[in-house]
Amino acid sequence: MKQFMIYFAWFSLICFFMGSFLKLLKINSMPLHLRAELYPVAHDPKHSYGGSYMEEANYVEEVKSGLKHIWINDVIEILKEVLFLARVREYNIYGLWLPSLFLHWGLYFLFGWIFLSVFSVFWPFYFLIQLSSIFGIVAGIFGVLGSFILILKRLFLQELRIYTTPLDFFNLFLLLFMFLATLSTFLFNANHDILKYLGSVISFRPVNVSNFVLVQFFLFQLFLFYFPFSKFMHAPIKYWTWHAIMWDDALTMKGNKQDLTLQEQLKYKQYWAAPHAIPGVSWAEVATNLKVEERGNNNGNKKTTL
16 A cells, blocks of 8 residues: 555556646647637736727738737736636635635645645655644645535535536545544544655655555545646636637737638538538638528528528
8 A cells, every 4th residue: 555655656656747748738739719809818918997909990001010008917817816716706606706716725825835845755854844834734624614615605505506417526525535634633633644644755765654644645645636627727728718719809810820710620521510500611611702691491490591
């Protein structure tokens, strides 16, 4: 078991980084998304009232001369979302904001605790060890509160329960048990074995540690392994959903990279069927050469004609 935990630690770490990298690489290579053009765009100087540089009569000339984007606004908006879940709070219909905030901060403190503990293995300063313990305790409290309340809400609120899948419950229970195990290492005074375990992983030398520590790190390593293949990937994917969809206001000029990409994508075939869709033709034909009409036949069904 001790040897298995060492190998599983490295295996989960490799899966976490490699799996996340490959998933993000796949997302980055996907076709251009249709821009939502949701204003205000954070980096636009007219951000304060939701305007756009395209309001200007000579905006094409402005693009050619170089737009003055305020990129620090992007950073501020992202930090507001990451640290305070600003949009969850804005649309806090079912009271999910506070437990979600606890859960996210629990994860932040959990990773902070792991990093500080790893540093403590190499530099076992008293202050560093104490600080890592504080991070671990706060992570456990916040994580247990957040995940437990979210489970209760999804169980007992009909509006949430009807679209909560078994996988959603699995994710929340995995987090709940992981945070309970983290908190247990401190409640049952097993935290002195944390550095011993991490040291054994680094040196590949098995050691005897508390079962509380073994359970906690098994669940944490399982979380790392599972992360790239789960909904937890929504965190790094937000870069694309914000920058490539909500905030993408780049002007498409003839012959530029975006225009060439779009020209290639317009050659894609659409293979799905619907009253307004014609399977087997290109998107360029749908957009320019075809006139799609919907009409009813004697049975009242829709029929697509050219």
